[in-house]
Amino acid sequence: MTLESAIRNLVIANRILAHEGVVDAYGHVSIRHPDNPQHYLLSRSRSPELVEAGDIMEFTFDGAAVGGDKRQPYLERFIHGSIYASRPEVTAVVHSHADDVLPFSVSLTTRLRPVVHTAGCMGNHIPLWDIRNKFGDTNMLVTNVEQGRDLATTLERNNVVLMCGHGFAAAGRSLAEAVRIAVYLPKNARVYMEALRLGEVRVLSPGEVEQKMVKNPNAPEIVRAWEYWAKRAGCGHLLDGAV
Amino acid sequence: MTLESAIRNLVIANRILAHEGVVDAYGHVSIRHPDNPQHYLLSRSRSPELVEAGDIMEFTFDGAAVGGDKRQPYLERFIHGSIYASRPEVTAVVHSHADDVLPFSVSLTTRLRPVVHTAGCMGNHIPLWDIRNKFGDTNMLVTNVEQGRDLATTLERNNVVLMCGHGFAAAGRSLAEAVRIAVYLPKNARVYMEALRLGEVRVLSPGEVEQKMVKNPNAPEIVRAWEYWAKRAGCGHLLDGAV
Amino acid sequence: MTLESAIRNLVIANRILAHEGVVDAYGHVSIRHPDNPQHYLLSRSRSPELVEAGDIMEFTFDGAAVGGDKRQPYLERFIHGSIYASRPEVTAVVHSHADDVLPFSVSLTTRLRPVVHTAGCMGNHIPLWDIRNKFGDTNMLVTNVEQGRDLATTLERNNVVLMCGHGFAAAGRSLAEAVRIAVYLPKNARVYMEALRLGEVRVLSPGEVEQKMVKNPNAPEIVRAWEYWAKRAGCGHLLDGAV
Amino acid sequence: MTLESAIRNLVIANRILAHEGVVDAYGHVSIRHPDNPQHYLLSRSRSPELVEAGDIMEFTFDGAAVGGDKRQPYLERFIHGSIYASRPEVTAVVHSHADDVLPFSVSLTTRLRPVVHTAGCMGNHIPLWDIRNKFGDTNMLVTNVEQGRDLATTLERNNVVLMCGHGFAAAGRSLAEAVRIAVYLPKNARVYMEALRLGEVRVLSPGEVEQKMVKNPNAPEIVRAWEYWAKRAGCGHLLDGAV
Numbered sequence: 001m002t003l004e005s006a007i008r009n010l011v012i013a014n015r016i017l018a019h020e021g022v023v024d025a026y027g028h029v030s031i032r033h034p035d036n037p038q039h040y041l042l043s044r045s046r047s048p049e050l051v052e053a054g055d056i057m058e059f060t061f062d063g064a065a066v067g068g069d070k071r072q073p074y075l076e077r078f079i080h081g082s083i084y085a086s087r088p089e090v091t092a093v094v095h096s097h098a099d100d101v102l103p104f105s106v107s108l109t110t111r112l113r114p115v116v117h118t119a120g121c122m123g124n125h126i127p128l129w130d131i132r133n134k135f136g137d138t139n140m141l142v143t144n145v146e147q148g149r150d151l152a153t154t155l156e157r158n159n160v161v162l163m164c165g166h167g168f169a170a171a172g173r174s175l176a177e178a179v180r181i182a183v184y185l186p187k188n189a190r191v192y193m194e195a196l197r198l199g200e201v202r203v204l205s206p207g208e209v210e211q212k213m214v215k216n217p218n219a220p221e222i223v224r225a226w227e228y229w230a231k232r233a234g235c236g237h238l239l240d241g242a243v
Numbered sequence: 244m245t246l247e248s249a250i251r252n253l254v255i256a257n258r259i260l261a262h263e264g265v266v267d268a269y270g271h272v273s274i275r276h277p278d279n280p281q282h283y284l285l286s287r288s289r290s291p292e293l294v295e296a297g298d299i300m301e302f303t304f305d306g307a308a309v310g311g312d313k314r315q316p317y318l319e320r321f322i323h324g325s326i327y328a329s330r331p332e333v334t335a336v337v338h339s340h341a342d343d344v345l346p347f348s349v350s351l352t353t354r355l356r357p358v359v360h361t362a363g364c365m366g367n368h369i370p371l372w373d374i375r376n377k378f379g380d381t382n383m384l385v386t387n388v389e390q391g392r393d394l395a396t397t398l399e400r401n402n403v404v405l406m407c408g409h410g411f412a413a414a415g416r417s418l419a420e421a422v423r424i425a426v427y428l429p430k431n432a433r434v435y436m437e438a439l440r441l442g443e444v445r446v447l448s449p450g451e452v453e454q455k456m457v458k459n460p461n462a463p464e465i466v467r468a469w470e471y472w473a474k475r476a477g478c479g480h481l482l483d484g485a486v
Numbered sequence: 487m488t489l490e491s492a493i494r495n496l497v498i499a500n501r502i503l504a505h506e507g508v509v510d511a512y513g514h515v516s517i518r519h520p521d522n523p524q525h526y527l528l529s530r531s532r533s534p535e536l537v538e539a540g541d542i543m544e545f546t547f548d549g550a551a552v553g554g555d556k557r558q559p560y561l562e563r564f565i566h567g568s569i570y571a572s573r574p575e576v577t578a579v580v581h582s583h584a585d586d587v588l589p590f591s592v593s594l595t596t597r598l599r600p601v602v603h604t605a606g607c608m609g610n611h612i613p614l615w616d617i618r619n620k621f622g623d624t625n626m627l628v629t630n631v632e633q634g635r636d637l638a639t640t641l642e643r644n645n646v647v648l649m650c651g652h653g654f655a656a657a658g659r660s661l662a663e664a665v666r667i668a669v670y671l672p673k674n675a676r677v678y679m680e681a682l683r684l685g686e687v688r689v690l691s692p693g694e695v696e697q698k699m700v701k702n703p704n705a706p707e708i709v710r711a712w713e714y715w716a717k718r719a720g721c722g723h724l725l726d727g728a729v
Numbered sequence: 730m731t732l733e734s735a736i737r738n739l740v741i742a743n744r745i746l747a748h749e750g751v752v753d754a755y756g757h758v759s760i761r762h763p764d765n766p767q768h769y770l771l772s773r774s775r776s777p778e779l780v781e782a783g784d785i786m787e788f789t790f791d792g793a794a795v796g797g798d799k800r801q802p803y804l805e806r807f808i809h810g811s812i813y814a815s816r817p818e819v820t821a822v823v824h825s826h827a828d829d830v831l832p833f834s835v836s837l838t839t840r841l842r843p844v845v846h847t848a849g850c851m852g853n854h855i856p857l858w859d860i861r862n863k864f865g866d867t868n869m870l871v872t873n874v875e876q877g878r879d880l881a882t883t884l885e886r887n888n889v890v891l892m893c894g895h896g897f898a899a900a901g902r903s904l905a906e907a908v909r910i911a912v913y914l915p916k917n918a919r920v921y922m923e924a925l926r927l928g929e930v931r932v933l934s935p936g937e938v939e940q941k942m943v944k945n946p947n948a949p950e951i952v953r954a955w956e957y958w959a960k961r962a963g964c965g966h967l968l969d970g971a972v
Contacts, residue, residue, distance in 0.1 A: 025954035026847065045949050047957035072949045097847060102920040106844045109928030115349045117383035117409050118269065118340060130931070137936025140846035164931055166846050191345040193923055194436055199352030202373070202407055207380025220288050220315045225268035228290035358592045360626035360652050361512065361583060434588040437679055442595030445616070445650055450623025463531050463558045468511035471533035601835045603869035603895050604755065604826060677831040680922055685838030688859070688893055693866025706774050706801045711754035714776035 005240060006034045007056050010041055012230050012238050013179050017094065018049035019233035022182045027096040027167070029182075030080040031175055033058060040084050040093075044071040061085040062145055075143050079169050082148030083155065090171040092178035097167035100186035103193065105162040110196070112162065112189055114204040119188035120212025121181050122170075123159040124204070130164035140166055160185060176217035176226055183229070248483060249277045250299050253284055255473050255481050256422050260337065261292035262476035265425045270339040270410070272425075273323040274418055276301060283327050283336075287314040304328040305388055318386050322412050325391030326398065333414040335421035340410035343429035346436065348405040353439070355405065355432055357447040362431035363455025364424050365413075366402040367447070373407035383409055403428060419460035419469055426472070491726060492520045493542050496527055498716050498724050499665050503580065504535035505719035508668045513582040513653070515668075516566040517661055519544060526570050526579075531558040547571040548631055561629050565655050568634030569641065576657040578664035583653035586672035589679065591648040596682070598648065598675055600690040605674035606698025607667050608656075609645040610690070616650035626652055646671060662703035662712055669715070734969060735763045736785050739770055741959050741967050742908050746823065747778035748962035751911045756825040756896070758911075759809040760904055762787060769813050769822075773800040790814040791874050804872050808898050811877030812884065819900040821907035826896035829915035832922065834891040839925070841891065841918055843933040848917035849941025850910050851899075852888040853933070859893035869895055889914060905946035905955055912958070 001009075010031050017023045025047045033039040039058050043051045057073060058066040061081035065073060080093045104112040105128065112126045129151050131138055142148050142163075151169065155161040159181060160170045168185065172178025195201045204212070214222055230236050244252075253274050260266045268290045276282040282301050286294045300316060301309040304324035308316060323336045347355040348371065355369045372394050374381055385391050385406075394412065398404040402424060403413045411428065415421025438444045447455070457465055473479050487495075496517050503509045516528040525544050529537045543559060544552040547567035551559060566579045590598040591614065598612045615637050617624055628634050628649075637655065641647040645667060646656045654671065658664025681687045690698070700708055716722050730738075739760050746752045754776045762768040768787050772780040786802060787795040790810035794802060809822045833841040834857065841855045858880050860867055871877050871892075880898065884890040888910060889899045897914065901907025924930045933941070943951055959965050 025957040026950075045953055047953055050957065050960065075950060097845075099916055099920060102845055103923035103927060106920070106924045106931045107927040107929070108931055115408055116340075116345055120383070132934070132937070137934055137940065139940040140849070140933075140937055165844055165933060165937075187342055191342060191349070193926070194346035195349045197436070197440070197926070198346060198350040200350070202349045202351055204383075204408060205375070205380055208375075208383055208408075211380065211382040221269075221318060224288055224290055228268040228293065231293065358651055359583075359588055363626070430585055434585060434592070437589035438592045440679070440683070441589060441593040443593070445592045445594055447626075447651060448618070448623055451618070451626055451651075454623065454625040464512075464561060467531055467533055471511040471536065474536065601894055602826075602831055606869070673828055677828060677835070680832035681835045683922070683926070684832060684836040686836070688835045688837055690869075690894060691861070691866055694861070694869055697866065697868040707755075707804060710774055710776055714754040714779065717779065 001034050003034055006031055007041065007053050008238050008240060009175055010056060011051055011053050012233070012235050013092075013175055014043065014048040014051040015233040015235045016179055016229040017096065017182060018047070020183050020229060022094070022096050022098050022186065023048045024097070027094070028074050028076070029094045029178065030092065032084055032091045037088070039066060040080055042074065042077055042080055045074050076141050078145055078148030079142045079151060082145065082152040083169065083171050086149075086152040087171060089173055092172045092175040094170045094178045094182040095167065096170075096182055098182075098186040100190045101162065101168055102165075104189055105167065106165050113192060114188060114209055115192045115195060115201060116184065116188045117204070117208070117212060119181070119184035120204055120209050121159065121177060121214055122185050122188065124206050124209045125158055126160050126162055127154050127156065127158055128162045128164060129154040131166075132164070172214070174214060174217035176222050177214035179229075180214060180222070180225065244277050246277055249274055250284065250296050251481050251483060252418055253299060254294055254296050255476070255478050256335075256418055257286065257291040257294040258476040258478050259422055259472040260339065260425060261290070263426050263472060265337070265339050265341050265429065266291045267340070270337070271317050271319070272337045272421065273335065275327055275334045280331070282309060283323055285317065285320055285323055288317050319384050321388055321391030322385045322394060325388065325395040326412065326414050329392075329395040330414060332416055335415040335418040337413045337421045337425040338410065339413075339425055341425075341429040343433045344405065344411055345408075347432055348410065349408050356435060357431060357452055358435045358438060358444060359427065359431045360447070360451070360455060362424070362427035363447055363452050364402065364420060364457055365428050365431065367449050367452045368401055369403050369405055370397050370399065370401055371405045371407065372397040374409075375407070415457070417457060417460035419465050420457035422472075423457060423465070423468065487520050489520055492517055493527065493539050494724050494726060495661055496542060497537055497539050498719070498721050499578075499661055500529065500534040500537040501719040501721045502665055502715040503582065503668060504533070506669050506715060508580070508582050508584050508672065509534045510583070513580070514560050514562070515580045515664065516578065518570055518577045523574070525552060526566055528560065528563055528566055531560050562627050564631055564634030565628045565637060568631065568638040569655065569657050572635070572638040573657060575659055578658045578661040580656045580664045580668040581653065582668055584668075584672040586676045587648065587654055588651075590675055591653065592651050599678060600674060600695055601678045601681060601687060602670065602674045603690070603694070603698060605667070605670035606690050606695050607645065607663060607700055608671050608674065610692050610695045611644055612646050612648055613640050613642065613644055614648045614650065615640040617652075618650070658700070660700060660703035662708050663700035665715075666700060666708070666711065730763050732763055735760055736770065736782050737967050737969060738904055739785060740780055740782050741962070741964050742821075742904055743772065743777040743780040744962040744964045745908055745958040746825065746911060747776070749912050749958060751823070751825050751827050751915065752777045753826070756823070757803050757805070758823045758907065759821065761813055761820045766817070768795060769809055771803065771806055771809055774803050805870050807874055807877030808871045808880060811874065811881040812898065812900050815878075815881040816900060818902055821901045821904040823899045823907045823911040824896065825911055827911075827915040829919045830891065830897055831894070833918055834896065835894050842921060843917060843938055844921045844924060844930060845913065845917045846933070846937070846941060848910070848913035849933055849938050850888065850906060850943055851914050851917065853935050853938045854887055855889050855891055856883050856885065856887055857891045857893065858883040860895075861893070901943070903943060903946035905951050906943035908958075909943060909951070909954065
């Protein structure tokens with residue numbers, strides 16, 4: 001994929017996440033640089049709904065802006081770099097505060113589980129990371145490399161890590177997968193929350209989860225959602241084929 | 244009804260279901276072919292909000308496209324064909340993942356019941372189908388005739404079948420009835436969920452349910468909703484009389 | 487108030503109730519005829535969002551259309567006539583299926599109570615009417631005078647009556663009061679539902695409820711809401727002073 | 730800051746609170762007068778969504794309009810004056826009835842706590858004020874100086890006070906902080922409500938809360954939200970730098 005196409009898709013992803021209510025003023029999405037796997041692309045400090053191609057910056061895994069770019073970056077860019085550094089197969093990362101996921105991020109007793117098939121790509125195990133455990137009282141943001149690495153360590157080989165009182169980070173082997181996880185994770189959380197109220201719940205089996213991973217981001221059923229979300233978010237004109 | 248009118252109504256139904264939040268990127272609605280009861284009409288693989296008349300394809304009950312149509316069909320079209328094959332009186336089918344219904348699709352303890360009069364047409368008994376029972380670990384989609392037939396067997400003579408961790412299929416003796424069930428089923432689920440929290444609940448009696456079936460899809464109170472939903476969905480201009 | 491102004495306000499009320507989510511395809515609002523207290527004004531069978539001045543019909547308390555008007559009326563107009571007949575001080579009636587109120591209409595154990603000050607005008611006691619008690623298995627609609635009178639008998643001197651598995655009817659001494667009750671009743675129901683989950687709840691005292699009744703529909707704080715709702719509903723241009 | 734800029738920001742704040750669903754027909758936001766700390770600025774009696782620069786009035790702490798301004802003020806302006814009088818460091822006040830906060834305002838058993846990091850600026854302790862305790866049966870509104878002072882006494886040195894069956898008042902050291910608290914307080918309430926259902930909950934520590942206070946309203950992460958909310962509310966064109 002050309003850099004230009006990659007950036008265009010990243011802008012679409014920003015708008016989709018905003019329009020689907022996954023991010024608000026905060027939250028962000030990045031992709032690994034298509035030509036340099038040691039770098040990643042992420043907007044300057046702007047709310048995702050407002051992000052345009054010109055806002056995209058290039059970073060090293062340590063969060064340093066490339067090419068003398070002096071614009072204000074996101075404080076929490078270390079989430080992204082740390083995950084790219086520890087997970088070579090990951091090519092896209094979403095960080096979000098979606099309300100429906102947050103109850104599971106502060107519950108000391110109940111863990112989030114996959115129950116809805118569209119959210120199967122969230123994976124079987126969703127680890128929970130509390131910044132307080134290692135760093136004590138902070139502003140709860142991931143603002144340096146050390147915190148980012150600690151988060152990535154908890155994420156391990158999973159697709160999603162919940163961040164206590166804060167939100168989640170999702171790692172995808174494609175941008176389509178990362179966005180898909182981020183859109184369906186809150187729906188899954190809401191459904192699971194309601195179902196728990198009714199009694200015992202059927203969760204996805206490991207075998208079902210395995211089959212729900214996004215193996216081909218250009219499969220018709222994956223592209224169908226991407227196209228739909230992009231049009232709803234008002235950027236259908238940016239669509240240009242491969243995701 | 245002419246084929247042209249039937250297709251126009253099917254497009255309206257797609258848009259209504261999208262606008263009322265019953266379907267999102269996924270979910271679909273079909274009708275039995277007005278001139279050939281062994282065939283049915285269903286969009287190519289597109290999100291319902293985007294469906295236009297030109298997207299409608301014709302299928303046999305086994306899910307084969309008629310007339311050499313090579314466009315990408317929905318993976319789950321077997322839901323539709325199997326229900327038409329086993330239920331001669333059914334003329335429209337909706338498949339949806341509506342969030343508010345999903346908790347009842349994964350609860351191992353509590354069954355969905357009709358409590359709201361507008362949802363009475365959902366029927367008295369709502370069977371629950373778990374693809375895992377017969378097919379083991381799958382991607383949880385109904386992707387072949389055998390799975391479709393198993394679903395239709397569980398549906399039996401009822402109007403709605405819940406699909407575990409997935410959604411529901413609704414069968415109507417008219418398009419108006421199928422759409423009506425699909426719109427009010429999630430509302431009924433939400434109300435029942437909340438009411439259960441308060442204690443013992445009054446459910447509709449079999450006699451009440453019987454009287455809420457849509458006997459005449461052109462009755463003023465049925466047309467009133469169809470017209471309202473179509474206008475809200477931005478396709479009032481497609482309305483042309485009989486549903 | 488002139489008949490023309492009364493009708494204009496009734497149209498605004500229809501649009502407000504639709505826009506605020508109190509009514510959908512169904513539900514209706516009426517006013518007592520300003521010049522003939524034995525008649526009332528109500529739209530023909532249309533969804534409230536679509537109602538225009540030309541849709542307003544005039545009815546006797548028995549539900550007969552006045553002046554040879556042959557248009558299709560609402561099946562449930564008997565709700566309105568029966569309340570006007572039994573409650574001379576009532577000048578406006580709303581009937582709604584608002585989702586958030588419905589759980590309390592089917593709970594056999596928990597009664598709705600006023601907990602939010604803006605909903606104080608709902609009154610202290612909210613009776614519950616089950617059509618099944620007197621009429622057995624029906625389509626659950628109020629479709630004749632006898633059913634309407636039975637409902638009005640249960641309403642008694644209160645402002646709101648819940649209808650089992652169906653919705654509610656609200657009676658106001660002004661249109662502004664009836665609409666206000668209808669808008670805030672669902673909010674109150676939602677808040678009460680959530681608060682019950684937390685434990686014991688503070689409800690409004692009879693003295694507080696008394697002070698929240700809408701004594702003057704043209705008081706600034708009442709007009710402020712009416713003006714706001716009308717503008718949001720896209721009919722600010724219809725506003726012309728007194729409500 | 731010039732008076733003109735201050736008023737422009739106050740208009741933006743009104744629109745933001747309306748658009749984010751924090752206020753509806755009711756609720757209001759004020760700022761301390763930039764040139765006269767003994768006065769404050771607040772709209773005339775209008776719904777916040779409709780407020781324009783010309784609607785802003787100037788008041789003394791006792792709620793008297795300055796300069797012979799005869800327009801109808803909000804009945805509850807005493808909330809604002811009383812807080813400014815008792816808290817010299819406060820420069821902005823929001824009063825809201827946001828639905829999601831109300832359950833905690835009527836619960837006699839469960840207190841609202843900060844659990845979401847974005848809402849950390851709500852503070853560690855959220856006192857609860859019941860007008861009934863001192864004033865008996867009222868219309869539940871803060872309509873005079875004595876009631877306002879009693880509310881301010883309960884608020885003490887905290888950032889938020891809940892008002893029983895009514896809503897909340899939030900005090901900020903900047904307009905950005907007051908608006909931020911008002912936007913995230915309902916989200917925090919919803920998340921806490923849901924999390925309580927799951928079992929024991931992780932709340933923010935006093936040290937974490939301290940670090941979430943808005944020390945610099947012009948920090949990039951604070952301005953990012955302000956800009957985002959303003960644009961969403963349709964008044965991006967009013968933005969002019971410092972908040």
